[in-house]
Amino acid sequence: MLNRVTVENVLNESLARGGDFAEIYLEDKITSNIKLVQGDIKDSLSGRDYGIGIRILDGTNSVYGYTNSPSEAELIKLARSLSLSVSGGRKAQPGSFEESIHSGNNPIKIQLSTVEKKEKVELLKRSYLAAKEYDQVISQVTSAYMEEEQNILIANSDGLWTSDSRSRVRFAVSATASLNGELQQGYYAPGASMGYELFNYVDVAKVGLEAARIAKAMIHADYAPSGKMPVVLENGFGGVLFHEACGHALEASFVSKGTSAFGGKLEQEVASKHITAIDDGTITNGWGTTNIDDEGTPTRKNVLIQNGVLKSYLVDKLNGRRMGLESTGSARRQSYRYPPTSRMNNTYIAPGHMSLSDLIGSIEMGLYAKNLGGGSVNPATGDFNFSVMEGYLIKNGRIAEPVRGATLVGNGIEILKLIDGVGSNLKMGQGMCGASSGSVPVNVGQPAIRVSSITVGGRKEE
Amino acid sequence: MMDFNAFSSLVFAKGKYRLNEMEIFYSSRKTLKIEVFNQKVDNYVVSDTEGVALRGVGSDGVGHSYTERLDEESAEMIVEEACQNGKFTDSNERPLFPKRYDYPGVVRKKPDEMKEFQTEEKISMMLNLENEALKLDSRVGKIQMCIYEDSHTVRRLKNSKGLDLEEGSSMGYVYLSVVAKQDEDISTGSSFRVFKNPKKIQIEKIAREAVEEAVSFLYARPVGSGNYGAVIRNRVFVDILEGFIPAFSGLNAQRGLSFLMGKEGDLIGSPEITIIEDPFMEEGHCSCDFDDEGYKTTKKIIVEEGRLNGLLYDSVSSGNIGSSSTGNGFRSSIKETIGIRPTNLLVEKGTRELNKIIEEMDSGIFITEVAGLHSGLDSVSGDFSLQAQGFEIVEGTLGRPIKGITISGNLIQLLKGVEEVSDDILFGIPGDGCFGAPSIKINSISVSGD
Numbered sequence: 036m037l038n039r040v041t042v043e044n045v046l047n048e049s050l051a052r053g054g055d056f057a058e059i060y061l062e063d064k065i066t067s068n069i070k071l072v073q074g075d076i077k078d079s080l081s082g083r084d085y086g087i088g089i090r091i092l093d094g095t096n097s098v099y100g101y102t103n104s105p106s107e108a109e110l111i112k113l114a115r116s117l118s119l120s121v122s123g124g125r126k127a128q129p130g131s132f133e134e135s136i137h138s139g140n141n142p143i144k145i146q147l148s149t150v151e152k153k154e155k156v157e158l159l160k161r162s163y164l165a166a167k168e169y170d171q172v173i174s175q176v177t178s179a180y181m182e183e184e185q186n187i188l189i190a191n192s193d194g195l196w197t198s199d200s201r202s203r204v205r206f207a208v209s210a211t212a213s214l215n216g217e218l219q220q221g222y223y224a225p226g227a228s229m230g231y232e233l234f235n236y237v238d239v240a241k242v243g244l245e246a247a248r249i250a251k252a253m254i255h256a257d258y259a260p261s262g263k264m265p266v267v268l269e270n271g272f273g274g275v276l277f278h279e280a281c282g283h284a285l286e287a288s289f290v291s292k293g294t295s296a297f298g299g300k301l302e303q304e305v306a307s308k309h310i311t312a313i314d315d316g317t318i319t320n321g322w323g324t325t326n327i328d329d330e331g332t333p334t335r336k337n338v339l340i341q342n343g344v345l346k347s348y349l350v351d352k353l354n355g356r357r358m359g360l361e362s363t364g365s366a367r368r369q370s371y372r373y374p375p376t377s378r379m380n381n382t383y384i385a386p387g388h389m390s391l392s393d394l395i396g397s398i399e400m401g402l403y404a405k406n407l408g409g410g411s412v413n414p415a416t417g418d419f420n421f422s423v424m425e426g427y428l429i430k431n432g433r434i435a436e437p438v439r440g441a442t443l444v445g446n447g448i449e450i451l452k453l454i455d456g457v458g459s460n461l462k463m464g465q466g467m468c469g470a471s472s473g474s475v476p477v478n479v480g481q482p483a484i485r486v487s488s489i490t491v492g493g494r495k496e497e
Numbered sequence: 498m499m500d501f502n503a504f505s506s507l508v509f510a511k512g513k514y515r516l517n518e519m520e521i522f523y524s525s526r527k528t529l530k531i532e533v534f535n536q537k538v539d540n541y542v543v544s545d546t547e548g549v550a551l552r553g554v555g556s557d558g559v560g561h562s563y564t565e566r567l568d569e570e571s572a573e574m575i576v577e578e579a580c581q582n583g584k585f586t587d588s589n590e591r592p593l594f595p596k597r598y599d600y601p602g603v604v605r606k607k608p609d610e611m612k613e614f615q616t617e618e619k620i621s622m623m624l625n626l627e628n629e630a631l632k633l634d635s636r637v638g639k640i641q642m643c644i645y646e647d648s649h650t651v652r653r654l655k656n657s658k659g660l661d662l663e664e665g666s667s668m669g670y671v672y673l674s675v676v677a678k679q680d681e682d683i684s685t686g687s688s689f690r691v692f693k694n695p696k697k698i699q700i701e702k703i704a705r706e707a708v709e710e711a712v713s714f715l716y717a718r719p720v721g722s723g724n725y726g727a728v729i730r731n732r733v734f735v736d737i738l739e740g741f742i743p744a745f746s747g748l749n750a751q752r753g754l755s756f757l758m759g760k761e762g763d764l765i766g767s768p769e770i771t772i773i774e775d776p777f778m779e780e781g782h783c784s785c786d787f788d789d790e791g792y793k794t795t796k797k798i799i800v801e802e803g804r805l806n807g808l809l810y811d812s813v814s815s816g817n818i819g820s821s822s823t824g825n826g827f828r829s830s831i832k833e834t835i836g837i838r839p840t841n842l843l844v845e846k847g848t849r850e851l852n853k854i855i856e857e858m859d860s861g862i863f864i865t866e867v868a869g870l871h872s873g874l875d876s877v878s879g880d881f882s883l884q885a886q887g888f889e890i891v892e893g894t895l896g897r898p899i900k901g902i903t904i905s906g907n908l909i910q911l912l913k914g915v916e917e918v919s920d921d922i923l924f925g926i927p928g929d930g931c932f933g934a935p936s937i938k939i940n941s942i943s944v945s946g947d
Binding site for chain 2: 066069072073075076077078079080081082083084085086095096097098099100101102103104105106109113116117120152153156174175177211213217218219220258259261262263292293294296372374408409410411413415416417418419420421422439440441442444445446469490491492493494495
């Protein structure tokens with residue numbers, strides 16, 4: 036890592052020509068990825084990411100630079116070149132550091148790098164066999180094991196000196212079914228911020244089976260219908276609806292610039308009264324959990340919407356300055372290559388009281404979306420999309436035949452008011468979320484919910 | 498930290514007794530990003546980074562490792578990791594690294610025009626762009642993004658057969674996205690330019706394109722579900738083509754992960770469709786003489802008047818079928834193993850202007866924008882279902898704006914339905930490859946809406 040004198044010198048140089056705040060972010064990360072294709076290891080790759088980012092804030096303007104070199108001379112050189120972009124003369128001096136360490140959100144029992152690769156390869160093989168033997172229709176299985184141990188150091192001119200150690204592990208299986216020249220895929224990829232003990236809770240054979248089950252269901256399915264209809268989104272990754280329809284637009288990076296559809300709506304009713312939505316960076320071992328955010332602020336549980344009323348945005352330091360708000364511990368970045376900005380951690384809709392059959396029972400004709408894929412949003416308009424990976428028609432209050440993937444589209448402001456039923460079975464799903472500060476791990480979650488009307492992008496036969 | 502020559506010598510020395518063959522890939526990158534907001538530089542990012550990837554062939558198999566720190570400890574580490582990783586890989590797939598041979602040499606040694614442009618000029622250009630966009634129409638009062646970014650990359654490749662190659666490139670882009678508002682209705686519009694020489698950029702044009710697009714989408718609403726005759730704008734066709742690129746990988750086809758497997762020689766599009774990969778295009782931003790394995794790049798017709806001539810290969814996938822690499826083995830970064838992608842890929846343009854094509858249509862839709870490509874497009878099955886917006890076409894002219902719909906189908910069905918290709922070829926912002934395409938008229942597309 037870096038010693039305090041070096042860091043102090045770098046921060047001092049950063050503020051020499053202007054700016055009121057300077058920060059240094061060091062990242063040292065080891066990763067290991069193993070990929071198994073049809074039972075053979077095709078790629079095994081490991082290595083080390085290492086870099087340092089320096090940020091200067093001058094009011095609401097930000098200057099950022101990064102390098103791989105930890106030498107004091109190189110860092111001073113970078114700080115000087117950055118400081119040339121800030122004007123007005125010296126406004127601040129770095130204060131003396133006070134170390135503050137937050138820990139405990141992600142307890143680890145077995146450190147990932149201490150487990151032999153051989154054992155990880157065995158997991159991959161087990162998942163492959165389970166998926167392959169599920170059904171004759173399964174033609175291809177790819178499984179991947181991914182781990183990383185990220186160590187970060189954050190120090191700033193306000194005297195903060197903090198560090199965090201983040202261990203993440205994920206196991207993904209993608210199964211392909213093939214029939215009459217057509218291909219359909221199923222995918223399942225649980226992950227957590229924890230150690231190798233993840234595999235005491237996750238049975239990799241079941242991961243393989245789940246991917247194969249989805250692929251088989253979809254190869255025998257017809258196209259999804261098209262047009263507006265009621266949709267029930269299953270628990271877990273169904274939370275992608277809130278993530279896209281509302282979550283991104285609550286990020287201060289958009290709100291502070293007046294380019295969010297949810298801007299200026301604090302304390303207003305923005306969703307149906309069934310909706311309480313939370314972003315919580317502290318859930319034990321959650322895929323999107325950290326002890327501190329990437330500006331060094333401890334993460335916390337932020338209630339975003341309570342019974343339909345907007346309560347909070349997701350705020351980082353820089354955008355907080357624009358909005359006159361304190362950080363909510365939501366500053367994140369993929370790596371030292373990005374300045375941090377406000378992002379989601381583990382975002383979910385709180386459980387209600389309905390069962391899945393209650394939600395489906397009243398629907399004459401609609402769609403039951405059992406497994407969801409990713410999506411995107413234009414935060415300024417609120418127009419969003421996300422994809423259904425595994426769907427079924429709902430006919431006369433019952434789940435009927437399977438239908439293939441389709442994209443659902445809508446507008447965030449409108450759709451939150453159309454959620455008219457919330458189930459009781461809260462569950463989280465793991466995903467990677469991409470935005471201006473890179474790709475970060477997030478949980479999306481919810482109990483099963485019902486949307487009274489949303490556009491389903493299926494297709495009509497010619 | 499040490500320089501690359503010293504570091505690579507150290508790695509070769511440490512690996513010599515443990516690995517049979519070695520390949521070291523080096524990449525360095527300098528970037529500058531300027532974001533403007535409210536007539537100030539709101540975000541300014543500079544970087545200077547490098548990294549090294551090692552591919553080592555041991556007696557058990559091929560192992561991969563990388564590092565962003567170039568010091569003795571890391572040299573030790575990447576050799577050790579490559580050895581460990583190689584123990585588990587399938588031994589059939591040993592790449593045979595190429596020796597040095599003659600490269601076309603078309604691309605190298607061009608003057609770097611980017612260097613003539615000072616940071617202050619870039620900043621003032623972006624301030625002008627924002628200012629220009631804000632004064633064009635009173636309904637456009639907010640800028641969503643006003644970004645300048647340029648980068649200079651160098652890649653070097655050394656292998657234990659004596660190969661030592663180096664190539665550098667520079668490119669940049671300007672991206673503007675604006676927000677229009679009238680009463681309670683909000684819409685956005687964007688425009689961009691990719692360049693080698695920023696002096697050639699016409700700021701006023703970018704501003705006007707983004708503003709006109711944003712304003713034209715005010716009060717956009719869905720159309721009814723059904724099948725429509727359609728024109729797909731160049732920008733959208735580029736996005737769709739880029740999304741389906743993994744299907745053109747020979748390796749994915751061999752693994753049963755592409756709907757194009759076994760379709761070499763088959764018709765996959767109408768006779769209007771010809772797709773070319775050209776690594777030597779003067780204006781191409783992904784032009785290069787050799788791929789990231791050291792094989793020379795080649796110009797090829799991938800789809801010729803609707804017929805699929807062949808797929809793209811690296812050393813491993815071509816070895817599987819007893820042929821040689823087509824020069825398409827590239828790494829997305831040092832943290833990725835070799836993948837397969839094209840350099841510059843373009844759909845050949847037609848002869849008529851876009852508005853002439855639209856003029857002849859009685860009815861239909863003009864799709865100008867799609868979203869959700871990473872999730873709504875499946876390069877394994879060829880199916881897509883994408884959020885879309887555009888305009889109604891009524892008696893040869895553009896009618897009301899449309900949003901809140903999806904377009905769905907399958908790539909082969911889409912390409913086979915192409916009735917005409919316009920002359921307006923456009924290249925997108927380069928990612929893993931550079932993609933260019935003209936607008937196309939298709940017989941039918943399935944739309945979900947109201």
